[in-house]
Amino acid sequence: MTNKPNAKLMTGNEACAEAALVAGMRFFAGYPITPSTEIAELLSRRLPQLDGTFIQMEDEIASMAAIIGASLAGVKSMTATSGPGFSLMQENIGYAAMAEVPCVIVNVQRGGPSTGLPTLPSQGDVMQARWGTHGDHPVIVVAPSTVRETYDWTIKAFNFAEKYRVPVILLLDEIVAHISEKIVYPKDEEFELVSRKITEKDPASYLPYENTDSDIPPFAEFGVGYRYHVTGLSHDETGFPTNNPEKVDKLNRRLNRKIERYRSEIIHYEESFLDEADICVVAYGSAARSAYRAASDARKLGYKVGIFHIFVLWPFPYEALSQIARRVKFFIAPEMNLGQIAHEISCAIKREVIKVNRVDGGLITPNEILEKIKNVQL
Amino acid sequence: MSFRYEFRLSGSGGQGLILAGKILAEAAAIFDGKNATQSQSYGPEARGGSSRSEVIVSDEEIDYPKAVNIDLLLCFTQEACDKYCTDIKDNGILLVDKNYVTKTPKGRFKVYSLPITEIAETKIGKALVANIVALGVITGLTGIISQQAVESAILSRVPKGTEELNLKAFNAGIELAQQAG
Numbered sequence: 001m002t003n004k005p006n007a008k009l010m011t012g013n014e015a016c017a018e019a020a021l022v023a024g025m026r027f028f029a030g031y032p033i034t035p036s037t038e039i040a041e042l043l044s045r046r047l048p049q050l051d052g053t054f055i056q057m058e059d060e061i062a063s064m065a066a067i068i069g070a071s072l073a074g075v076k077s078m079t080a081t082s083g084p085g086f087s088l089m090q091e092n093i094g095y096a097a098m099a100e101v102p103c104v105i106v107n108v109q110r111g112g113p114s115t116g117l118p119t120l121p122s123q124g125d126v127m128q129a130r131w132g133t134h135g136d137h138p139v140i141v142v143a144p145s146t147v148r149e150t151y152d153w154t155i156k157a158f159n160f161a162e163k164y165r166v167p168v169i170l171l172l173d174e175i176v177a178h179i180s181e182k183i184v185y186p187k188d189e190e191f192e193l194v195s196r197k198i199t200e201k202d203p204a205s206y207l208p209y210e211n212t213d214s215d216i217p218p219f220a221e222f223g224v225g226y227r228y229h230v231t232g233l234s235h236d237e238t239g240f241p242t243n244n245p246e247k248v249d250k251l252n253r254r255l256n257r258k259i260e261r262y263r264s265e266i267i268h269y270e271e272s273f274l275d276e277a278d279i280c281v282v283a284y285g286s287a288a289r290s291a292y293r294a295a296s297d298a299r300k301l302g303y304k305v306g307i308f309h310i311f312v313l314w315p316f317p318y319e320a321l322s323q324i325a326r327r328v329k330f331f332i333a334p335e336m337n338l339g340q341i342a343h344e345i346s347c348a349i350k351r352e353v354i355k356v357n358r359v360d361g362g363l364i365t366p367n368e369i370l371e372k373i374k375n376v377q378l
Numbered sequence: 379m380s381f382r383y384e385f386r387l388s389g390s391g392g393q394g395l396i397l398a399g400k401i402l403a404e405a406a407a408i409f410d411g412k413n414a415t416q417s418q419s420y421g422p423e424a425r426g427g428s429s430r431s432e433v434i435v436s437d438e439e440i441d442y443p444k445a446v447n448i449d450l451l452l453c454f455t456q457e458a459c460d461k462y463c464t465d466i467k468d469n470g471i472l473l474v475d476k477n478y479v480t481k482t483p484k485g486r487f488k489v490y491s492l493p494i495t496e497i498a499e500t501k502i503g504k505a506l507v508a509n510i511v512a513l514g515v516i517t518g519l520t521g522i523i524s525q526q527a528v529e530s531a532i533l534s535r536v537p538k539g540t541e542e543l544n545l546k547a548f549n550a551g552i553e554l555a556q557q558a559g
Contacts, residue, residue: 009400180417181403290442366446
């Protein structure tokens with residue numbers, strides 16, 4: 001028997017909940033919805049054991065508001081939902097972006113639009129994750145494809161949220177969320193944990209939205225003596241609303257620059273077999289699993305196929321894809337939507353992308369990708 | 379040559395096929411030390427509606443987690459049998475519950491039509507454990523996962539207080555496989 005004591009069969013949803021606790025999350029507010037419900041279910045048992053707080057709210061609008069409040073009080077906070085619930089959260093996600101409140105929103109994608117296919121997978125919320133809330137706003141979106149990746153990227157999602165003071169969206173899908181697979185439990189010490197930078201100033205001189213060199217204002221948690229104003233309205237460094245064009249322009253530019261200037265630290269992708277490739281399959285989430293299989297089947301048939309596996313969808317890795325496009329001619333993008341990322345790839349590589357799309361609730365099969373590979377006129 | 383074995387457990391919601399799949403995967407991955415994944419497809423209903431649970435066992439990392447070339451197909455409804463029997467690979471196994479599946483298709487696979495639910499009812503006294511009887515039959519027929527590993531996985535997954543009942547059901551399934559084999 002090679003039974004490792006720390007090996008466990010677990011689902012992506014379980015991995016997400018456990019990893020969030022490792023990251024230091026101690027406040028969860030949510031409203032159950034398939035296929036994300038197990039995250040809330042597990043946390044409703046685990047958080048009280050750790051002196052954390054679990055609240056089932058009346059809906060997703062309130063859930064998102066609650067985690068913003070908890071985070072302002074200094075607690076790492078999270079909610080989890082799926083398509084319809086994610087739509088309801090959009091207004092307050094914008095509030096979190098505007099008020100620079102660190103938080104993690106898990107969206108386990110299911111078939112849409114509307115209530116769509118509650119129990120079946122999709123990748124239809126990729127653009128909504130980036131642009132679902134109005135106005136130019138900063139956001140980071142990560143999309144793992146296995147249970148172990150879900151564990152690791154949940155922790156990284158909290159680190160991003162804390163470091164950059166932004167809402168971070170962890171985009172799972174029904175396959176990644178519900179698949180059971182073996183993970184060898186990483187030790188908690190293996191992970192570097194980041195917490196928001198706390199101000200060193202005294203309450204009298206503290207400016208909650210100060211323009212600093214890093215573009216990320218230091219934080220003062222509520223309830224320890226710092227009084228300041230938090231609003232979704234455009235505000236100046238004090239946090240109070242303003243219509244002063246100069247100040248508003250400065251705020252909006254800083255909010256977005258805060259992510260753009262650090263994009264090389266945030267972006268993450270993995271390349272495999274691309275050095276000699278004629279064809280590059282660009283994939284993310286559970287469709288990446290099909291892509292790896294298709295590429296290895298294709299290589300056995302003599303095709304030179306590599307993979308560009310994206311883990312951080314937003315900010316998008318335009319530069320890296322543009323580099324690869326200098327030596328690789330054909331790009332194939334399998335997605336369980338009608339080509340939401342394919343368009344971004346086109347922008348990067350300045351040519352058409354061969355799309356493989358499914359919107360019927362089924363995972364793209366390796367064969368569907370392999371057929372496109374075979375049809376490429378090299 | 380890498381090894382990949384695909385199970386599909388199919389029937390309707392409420393028959394315990396997703397739990398059975400999780401037990402198989404846990405037995406292979408944790409107690410037998412191989413790699414395994416379990417995934418599922420079901421409708422929005424709590425009971426009824428079609429349900430299927432797929433388990434892949436391999437000695438390599440498992441990328442694509444769905445069954446496409448099935449080594450063993452278990453069917454608990456006629457509908458599932460009609461729909462999925464064409465996905466069985468040559469020399470694969472079709473295992474059906476005799477009481478639910480009356481018309482068994484012919485193909486280049488071995489067919490076992492066994493009274494799984496009936497044994498659960500008469501020998502164990504609870505039709506509810508038919509999924510665990512089926513696990514016994516699958517373990518006995520395929521030899522892919524060790525009997526000891528499946529027993530350990532059953533004990534780790536079934537509700538407290540039902541361990542003995544479930545192990546009895548599992549052993550009844552093993553016996554059924556021996557008689558059929």
